[in-house]
Amino acid sequence: MSEITHHADYRQALESIKQRIQTSQTRAVLAVNAELLNLYWDIGRQLDAWQRERTWGSAVVEQMALDLRATYPGMKGFSRTSLFAMRQFYAFFSPQSEVVPQPVGQMPWGHVRTLLAKIKSVDVVLLYAQACSENGWSRTVLEWQIEQRFHERAGGEMMNDKTGINERAL
Numbered sequence: 001m002s003e004i005t006h007h008a009d010y011r012q013a014l015e016s017i018k019q020r021i022q023t024s025q026t027r028a029v030l031a032v033n034a035e036l037l038n039l040y041w042d043i044g045r046q047l048d049a050w051q052r053e054r055t056w057g058s059a060v061v062e063q064m065a066l067d068l069r070a071t072y073p074g075m076k077g078f079s080r081t082s083l084f085a086m087r088q089f090y091a092f093f094s095p096q097s098e099v100v101p102q103p104v105g106q107m108p109w110g111h112v113r114t115l116l117a118k119i120k121s122v123d124v125v126l127l128y129a130q131a132c133s134e135n136g137w138s139r140t141v142l143e144w145q146i147e148q149r150f151h152e153r154a155g156g157e158m159m160n161d162k163t164g165i166n167e168r169a170l
Contacts, residue, residue, distance in 0.1 A: 044090030
């Protein structure tokens, strides 16, 4: 250990740099995640449009999954199930938003899929997305919060069973 490491100024400078590195890593992960969600939104939008305008049905999703996996064999996330989830993602939010809603864009895809599977209301999903962002919830914690009906405690009387939780998914 060199003598410089004993100086308080050095230790303080080192901590500052380590904190900056950690902040940059976190920001990079968030930027990549946001870009992926934008990609999934766009794929969902295209699939939704093709199915509506060209009446291609679910066959287009199945064929798209096969072709994408053949083109990108090492990439995950382009299975038939994932593509249907992307279409659901777009269809769920698009009546109220032209882009991925900001709090949702800060969440991992697994969190988004959990919310779409368990909650029927866009407003309730946005409430959970905001809480996830603010509190750094893991998917397990998110699922637990849904089961414990966090939205009722956080959102008050405006959230009710008709607009909130999909009981069959719990």
